[in-house]
Amino acid sequence: AQTVTQSQPEMSVQEAETVTLSCTYDTSESDYYLFWYKQPPSRQMILVIRQEAYKQQNATENRFSVNFQKAAKSFSLKISDSQLGDAAMYFCAYRTRTGANSKLTFGKGITLSVRP
Template sequence: AQTVTQSQPEMSVQEAETVTLSCTYDTSESDYYLFWYKQPPSRQMILVIRQEAYKQQNATENRFSVNFQKAAKSFSLKISDSQLGDAAMYFCAYRTDNSGNTPLVFGKGTRLSVIA
C-alpha cells in the first residue's frame, strides 16, 4: 500500500522568507501523481500544486514550487516570499495512475506559521 510521510508536524517562517516543507512517499508504482493541498484555519482545502511522476521538470505555480526527486521518492514544497496568508495546514497527497477509482492518500500534514 502507498504511504505518504510528512516528517515536520509544524514549521514557521518569517514573512518574505522562503520555507520548504518535506514529503516522502512509498510506492511500487512507476506512474502516479503528487499534490500539495493547503487548508487554512476554518477554510476549505485547496490545491496548491501538482506533479506528474512522468515529468522530470519540477512544477511551479507563482511563489510555490516543488523539488521532485523520483528516485528518492521525495516531493518537497518550497514557498518563496512567504506571506501571512500562507499560514495553513499543508497536506502532501499521492494518487496512483491506473484506471478506475483510486483515492488520494494524504500525509498527516504540516502546520505552517508565518511570522510578521
C-alpha cells in the first residue's frame, strides 16, 4: 500500500520570502501522480500543483514549484514570494496510474502561516 508522510506539522514564513514544504512517500509502483492541495480556512481543497512520475522535469505553477526526487521518493513544494493568502493547510497526495484505481492517498498535512 502507498503511504504519504508529511513530518512537519507547522511552518511559518515571512511575507515575500520563500518556504519549502516537505513530503515523502512510499510506493512500489513506477507510474503515478503526486499532488499538493491547499486547504484554506474555508476548508475547500484546491489543487496547487501536479507532478507525473514519468516526467523528469519539475512542475511549476506561477509562484509554486516542486522538487521531485523519484529515487528518494521525495516531493517538496516551494512557495516563492509568499503572500498572506498562502496561509493554509497543505496536503501532499499520491495517486496511482495503474488500472482504474483513482483514489487519492493524503499525508497528514502541514499548516503554513504567513507573517506580515
